[in-house]
Amino acid sequence: MSGKLLVLGGGGHAQVVMETMISLAWQERIVGILDADPDHVPENPFAIPVLGTDAELEHFPPESTQLVNGLGAVGKDHHRERLFLRLQKQGYQFPSLVHPDAVVARGVRVGAGAQIMAGAVVQVGSVVGENAIVNTGAVVDHDGAVGAHAHVGPGAVLCGGVTVDEGALVGAGATVIQGVHVGHHAVVGAGAVVVRNVANGARMAGVPARELPE
Numbered sequence: 208m209s210g211k212l213l214v215l216g217g218g219g220h221a222q223v224v225m226e227t228m229i230s231l232a233w234q235e236r237i238v239g240i241l242d243a244d245p246d247h248v249p250e251n252p253f254a255i256p257v258l259g260t261d262a263e264l265e266h267f268p269p270e271s272t273q274l275v276n277g278l279g280a281v282g283k284d285h286h287r288e289r290l291f292l293r294l295q296k297q298g299y300q301f302p303s304l305v306h307p308d309a310v311v312a313r314g315v316r317v318g319a320g321a322q323i324m325a326g327a328v329v330q331v332g333s334v335v336g337e338n339a340i341v342n343t344g345a346v347v348d349h350d351g352a353v354g355a356h357a358h359v360g361p362g363a364v365l366c367g368g369v370t371v372d373e374g375a376l377v378g379a380g381a382t383v384i385q386g387v388h389v390g391h392h393a394v395v396g397a398g399a400v401v402v403r404n405v406a407n408g409a410r411m412a413g414v415p416a417r418e419l420p421e
């Protein structure tokens with residue numbers, strides 16, 4: 208892989224993304240950070256500069272530049288998903304990011320722009336869709352499917368054969384028992400234990416998890 212790399216967003220998730228990129232020895236290729244609010248981006252320990260807003264992309268065409276999505280917080284307004292799709296449509300490529308200290312079983316398919324963070328485990332037979340996040344220390348056990356733009360939060364556990372559809376969020380430390388299906392853009396709250404299928408767009412919390420009212 209070659210070419211320049213720009214990081215979109217400079218907040219909390221982007222810090223983890225940049226550390227992963229440095230761990231992969233990509234530092235020579237990282238040009239900088241673009242952020243919607245460039246004057247308030249916290250300093251990063253890697254001295255990666257903030258170049259401005261996404262308007263700067265006009266100086267970095269898709270032919271020479273790839274993008275890394277540093278926005279997290281998928282559950283809030285799907286902004287991460289919309290940004291990815293808009294820029295992908297403009298021709299930008301998003302390399303997948305697998306931290307060298309993640310364990311990804313042989314044969315696992317990892318989509319464009321998917322991010323598998325340090326300490327995560329993705330077991331045999333699983334698929335991680337494009338622009339999805341398997342965050343720090345999360346587990347996707349055998350035959351799992353994490354849909355495009357979905358987010359498995361830090362320390363969450365998907366037991367065997369769990370499917371999490373497009374844009375859904377499984378919050379930090381939640382557990383989804385084997386074979387359960389989580390519908391698209393559903394939100395499973397932190398620490399919940401999901402024992403039944405979750406409808407599209409539903410919000411679940413508790414042990415065992417129950418659907419929250421609108």
Ligand code: JB3
Pocket residue numbers: 214215216217218219220221241242243244247248260261277278279280281286290342343361
């Ligand atoms: O819990 C963990 C491990 N990570 C959380 C992550 C999943 O979500 C983290 O603790 C935060 O709760 C959250 O991280 P995120 O999404 O990085 O949020 P925040 O720290 O608020 O940073 C978002 C950054 O994106 C801000 O600096 C925004 O100005 C910037 N931003 C928003 N919209 C944008 C855009 N930047 C660009 N380039 N383009 C946009 O459209």
